[in-house]
Amino acid sequence: MAARTGGGGSLQVKVVLLGEGCVGKTSIVLRYVQNQFNDKHIQTLQASFLQKNLTINRRRLCLNIWDTAGQERYHALGPIYYRDSHAAIVVYDITDEDSFTKAKNWVRELRKMLGDSCVLVIVGNKSDLEKNKVIQEKDAQEYAASVGAKHFYTSAKQNKGIEEMFLDLSKRLLEKEGNNSNPSSTNPSSTRRPGGITVTDDSIRTDRPSGGGGGGGGGCCG
Amino acid sequence: MASEWSNRLDNPDLRCKNKCGFYGNPMYQGYCSKCYKEVVSHEGKPSKTPAPVAKGQESDAGAEGLGFAKFTRRKTLFNSAKGHGKIFKAPLKIRPNSNSGAQPSQEEEPSKSAKTRRSSDSFNEFMKTLKKPAAQDIVQHLKSFKRQIVEKSPTATIEELSDLVQEFYRSTSERLVTHPLFKTMSDLEQEETMDGIEKHLTTSIYRYVFAPPSCDDDIKDLLFVRRINMLHWLEPSILDVTLDLSNIEVQGIVAQARQELWNVETRKAPQDKLNCITKSCKLLLDALRISHGGPASADEFVPGLIFLVIHTSPQHLQSNINYITRFSNPMRVMSGECGYYFTNLCGAVTFIESISADKLKMSVEDFNNKMGYVNGKTDADLLIEEYDDEEMVENMTIIESCCEAVEKINERLQEMSNETDVMMSRLDELKTGVREQVQSVLSGPPPQSLYKKKLSPVVSKASHLPTSTPSPQISPRVPHYVRPPLPVNPMTSSGTYYPPPTNRMANYQQPMPQAPYYPGPPGYVPRPGSYVPPPGAHAPPVRSYFPPPNFPFPPPGAHVPPPAAIGVPPPAVSGSHTLVPGTDGSRSRTQSSPNITHTSSPPPLMRFN
Numbered sequence: 102m103a104a105r106t107g108g109g110g111s112l113q114v115k116v117v118l119l120g121e122g123c124v125g126k127t128s129i130v131l132r133y134v135q136n137q138f139n140d141k142h143i144q145t146l147q148a149s150f151l152q153k154n155l156t157i158n159r160r161r162l163c164l165n166i167w168d169t170a171g172q173e174r175y176h177a178l179g180p181i182y183y184r185d186s187h188a189a190i191v192v193y194d195i196t197d198e199d200s201f202t203k204a205k206n207w208v209r210e211l212r213k214m215l216g217d218s219c220v221l222v223i224v225g226n227k228s229d230l231e232k233n234k235v236i237q238e239k240d241a242q243e244y245a246a247s248v249g250a251k252h253f254y255t256s257a258k259q260n261k262g263i264e265e266m267f268l269d270l271s272k273r274l275l276e277k278e279g280n281n282s283n284p285s286s287t288n289p290s291s292t293r294r295p296g297g298i299t300v301t302d303d304s305i306r307t308d309r310p311s312g313g314g315g316g317g318g319g320g321c322c323g
Numbered sequence: 324m325a326s327e328w329s330n331r332l333d334n335p336d337l338r339c340k341n342k343c344g345f346y347g348n349p350m351y352q353g354y355c356s357k358c359y360k361e362v363v364s365h366e367g368k369p370s371k372t373p374a375p376v377a378k379g380q381e382s383d384a385g386a387e388g389l390g391f392a393k394f395t396r397r398k399t400l401f402n403s404a405k406g407h408g409k410i411f412k413a414p415l416k417i418r419p420n421s422n423s424g425a426q427p428s429q430e431e432e433p434s435k436s437a438k439t440r441r442s443s444d445s446f447n448e449f450m451k452t453l454k455k456p457a458a459q460d461i462v463q464h465l466k467s468f469k470r471q472i473v474e475k476s477p478t479a480t481i482e483e484l485s486d487l488v489q490e491f492y493r494s495t496s497e498r499l500v501t502h503p504l505f506k507t508m509s510d511l512e513q514e515e516t517m518d519g520i521e522k523h524l525t526t527s528i529y530r531y532v533f534a535p536p537s538c539d540d541d542i543k544d545l546l547f548v549r550r551i552n553m554l555h556w557l558e559p560s561i562l563d564v565t566l567d568l569s570n571i572e573v574q575g576i577v578a579q580a581r582q583e584l585w586n587v588e589t590r591k592a593p594q595d596k597l598n599c600i601t602k603s604c605k606l607l608l609d610a611l612r613i614s615h616g617g618p619a620s621a622d623e624f625v626p627g628l629i630f631l632v633i634h635t636s637p638q639h640l641q642s643n644i645n646y647i648t649r650f651s652n653p654m655r656v657m658s659g660e661c662g663y664y665f666t667n668l669c670g671a672v673t674f675i676e677s678i679s680a681d682k683l684k685m686s687v688e689d690f691n692n693k694m695g696y697v698n699g700k701t702d703a704d705l706l707i708e709e710y711d712d713e714e715m716v717e718n719m720t721i722i723e724s725c726c727e728a729v730e731k732i733n734e735r736l737q738e739m740s741n742e743t744d745v746m747m748s749r750l751d752e753l754k755t756g757v758r759e760q761v762q763s764v765l766s767g768p769p770p771q772s773l774y775k776k777k778l779s780p781v782v783s784k785a786s787h788l789p790t791s792t793p794s795p796q797i798s799p800r801v802p803h804y805v806r807p808p809l810p811v812n813p814m815t816s817s818g819t820y821y822p823p824p825t826n827r828m829a830n831y832q833q834p835m836p837q838a839p840y841y842p843g844p845p846g847y848v849p850r851p852g853s854y855v856p857p858p859g860a861h862a863p864p865v866r867s868y869f870p871p872p873n874f875p876f877p878p879p880g881a882h883v884p885p886p887a888a889i890g891v892p893p894p895a896v897s898g899s900h901t902l903v904p905g906t907d908g909s910r911s912r913t914q915s916s917p918n919i920t921h922t923s924s925p926p927p928l929m930r931f932n
Binding site: 167 | 563605608609611612618619620621622624625626657658659660663664666667669670673674677682683684
């Protein structure tokens with residue numbers, strides 16, 4: 102479960118985005134990675150897999166953000182996606198009670214499958230629609246605290262709370278990683294190679310043209 | 324003199340203009356041959372050096388120089404159309420408008436071949452590195468490991484092999500860090516070296532570890548393809564696929580994505596397979612983006628991928644997924660872009676396997692009808708049962724019957740070899756018997772006649788044979804036309820004079836078989852319809868040509884006239900009567916044959932049985 106250290110000292114972490122369809126998972130991540138919010142994201146080819154490089158206290162971090170399908174029929178595929186993930190962002194819509202119930206389901210499943218090893222964030226999106234809010238902040242905060250998660254309000258439309266949410270997530274990831282000083286030694290049975298792939302910089306990663314990624318090197322940030 | 328030479332050699336004008344230290348040549352415009360090549364290629368002139376080519380990978384694509392790029396591209400296009408046409412025709416047929424696929428593929432081709440060249444470059448670099456003497460220990464390690472896998476593959480389970488390979492990756496990457504040759508390299512280069520090792524290893528052990536008979540990957544493949552075939556009625560709208568399939572551009576990109584998914588089966592190394600999956604997914608995302616004018620999120624991508632898999636129906640998708648999971652470097656599968664798309668593909672496969680009425684938001688009856696389920700069986704077990712019942716059992720019975728047949732053949736072979744042994748020993752016995760006989764004859768009484776000598780041992784030997792296999796052929800049957808040679812006049816000829824045979828020969832012979840039937844003198848052909856001896860009847864012995872020894876005494880058991888009549892010519896000789904009892908009416912001809920003239924020979928009508 103420990104994050105792998107990249108070749109350039111960059112920590113590779115897998116962050117999985119969970120939540121019901123139409124709660125704004127994709128908008129949040131697009132806003133964060135590329136700082137855009139549009140009905141038509143023209144420059145972006147896809148928003149299902151995005152990477153973001155960060156430097157926090159001179160430690161480098163590469164967030165691999167995995168978007169998942171929110172439709173109910175794909176709910177059963179969840180474990181395939183969040184297996185081995187280091188962090189999970191469970192998103193709900195503050196104007197939709199049902200989405201909060203779904204979020205609770207996701208959290209329960211995550212805790213069941215991954216235990217406490219996963220850094221968990223619960224996000225109430227669409228905070229700009231304050232007047233239609235049906236999920237009370239107190240309930241949400243209490244629930245988050247009860248499952249060991251942090252709760253944030255975000256608005257992808259107004260770009261509120263997103264940076265903070267990801268920054269907090271990254272800090273917690275680094276803290277966690279600091280506790281496990283040497284990930285490969287803590288898990289000797291793991292067959293993962295200690296050497297990572299990447300030399301990362303903090304420039305915003307944009308999507309590579311289709312067909313050009315991956316390469317023979319199989320790099321993820323390369 | 325010497326200093327004059329060295330002065331001339333030290334003349335800087337003779338040196339390469341590039342100041343590389345080597346001598347230049349006016350033919351190369353004052354450069355040395357190496358620098359000339361580099362300078363010329365930098366100037367963009369057609370270079371004669373062929374671009375490095377990956378082994379077995381689109382070798383024709385990279386074989387031409389830069390000046391032939393256009394030609395190469397066309398050739399690649401042609402080859403891909405020719406080579407994959409047959410394979411991809413069937414799945415591509417599902418597309419209503421397949422000719423639209425050609426247009427975008429031409430646009431896509433240059434970047435594709437460039438990519439191929441790049442990856443082949445890195446692999447070539449790796450192979451070059453391996454040739455260095457310092458890397459020999461790595462090469463030896465790799466070779467011995469390959470041998471180990473090949474040796475273990477028939478007995479070990481696939482999980483054991485997978486563990487071995489993963490352990491090998493781990494130990495090798497640790498070794499690279501401290502290796503004198505590789506430790507100076509950057510992390511990226513080490514990474515590429517590991518990729519090269521992985522590619523080299525998996526390609527060489529591919530046929531031992533891809534869907535081996537010890538696991539049931541191939542059955543999973545069959546079931547999966549069967550499942551997909553049952554889902555042929557799935558419309559994109561049922562799955563919430565947002566692909567705009569009426570758009571020609573989208574159609575073309577989807578066709579390419581489908582082709583990339585097929586290409587997974589043609590690649591051997593896990594990373595190449597993963598690259599195909601990644602390419603396919605990216606093309607699909609591109610098609611989705613065009614379809615609704617924005618970046619595709621996972622909400623659109625996952626249904627799209629399921630649709631793509633169903634309509635591509637790759638034959639060995641399960642085997643490929645398992646192979647990648649087992650033998651790829653885990654880093655690649657678990658993280659990064661490749662990992663994401665691979666995970667999505669696994670998800671799509673899982674979804675297809677577990678597709679059901681409620682997931683498609685349709686009624687159970689409707690779903691059952693469309694899936695062809697009868698008797699209310701909605702389970703995927705039906706598929707397995709079906710396979711168990713029909714094809715599996717059938718195949719198993721065929722295999723069993725084949726095994727039985729092989730066993731039988733083995734038994735018979737064993738029997739045959741046993742019999743051959745017995746026969747050989749009998750032959751030996753016979754040989755020694757013959758030799759003994761010959762010896763005994765030679766050392767025994769004086770020789771009687773040449774032909775007897777030759778014949779008698781064989782004849783008499785027949786009685787020595789073990790009687791386990793009754794062989795009527797061995798009975799002393801000598802053709803009647805064998806006659807004794809005429810006595811040679813001892814006064815005129817050098818030959819030995821043999822006295823005419825006497826009854827003493829009976830010592831060396833079996834008791835003379837009774838001559839039941841005399842076929843007539845040599846050359847006598849019985850008329851059609853006349854009596855022909857049965858096949859078991861004894862031919863007359865050699866001496867029967869002479870007055871038979873027992874003539875005129877009939878053999879025991881013969882139908883003879885009462886003793887009082889002995890000496891009286893039998894009535895048959897007179898031709899007016901028959902000796903044959905009336906029980907044998909079929910030979911009625913003899914009953915009224917008065918014109919028998921062979922009065923000097925045994926009566927032809929005498930029959931003893």
